[in-house]
Amino acid sequence: MTNNQLQITGSRHQDERGIITYNNDFDASQIKRIYTIENHSTDFIRGWQGHKIEQRWFSCMKGSFEISVIVVDNFTNPSKYLIIQKYLLTDDVLTYLHIPSGCITAIQAKEEGSKLLVLADYGLGEINDEYRFDLNYFDKS
Template identity: 75%
Template sequence: MTNNQPQIPGKKHQDERGVITYNNDFDASVVKRIYTIENHSTDFIRGWQGHKVEQRWSACMKGGFEISVIQVDDFESPSKDLEAQKYHLKEGELTYLHVPSGCITAIKATAEDSKLLVLADYLLGEINDEYRYNLDYFNER
């Protein structure tokens, strides 16, 4: 994913003035859109959704998330047996997960009131590149 690493670790500094979380290794020069996701409960899984062209980066702002990522070659009828890689993000780290083009995701909050920051490299409506599948489509879930 970015620099051949799916996660770009963040860092944290604390002193008498407070706490700074930062990620100086994340290059945001291609980001065109920013939004947040807050699932209504930890039982809800937002997925499966993917993009042939668009890529995204996510960081947990509050709580925690499990993000399942599947690399797909055929978006029209992907194999139901594709295996997902699972990544865990938690608040206080500012670690970014890079989801490159050609992937689909399922996003689950692992703590109540969790909030996920998402960055995308295309503006809303700039391209028609959204693919959705039922949550039970893949044998994975």
């Protein structure tokens, strides 16, 4: 996984009328569900959570978020030494971070009042595909 494979970079246009953030390269045809996440504080990290089958796309609507991503080797008993990749999403452009199936995430707001848009390719309850791991499970220290 590299930044180029996962991030679909958006853009921004500003003129006398205001600002437009957009992403003309994002294909939303797989999306079945949309929701938002607002962590209660910048100290809180929501994770580790993910899906063996489902995919997610994240975009920051307000503020900024650090999204940590792990490709899981075994959802029953994952290695504690898997690689953690970190991505920063900000509200200045409409960039989407694609989280493919087989990944888990940990999500931390970096600014108070941050809001994250989440898009999913399965409807709520359509399949049973949610996996959670303790936040310290992959801590190598």
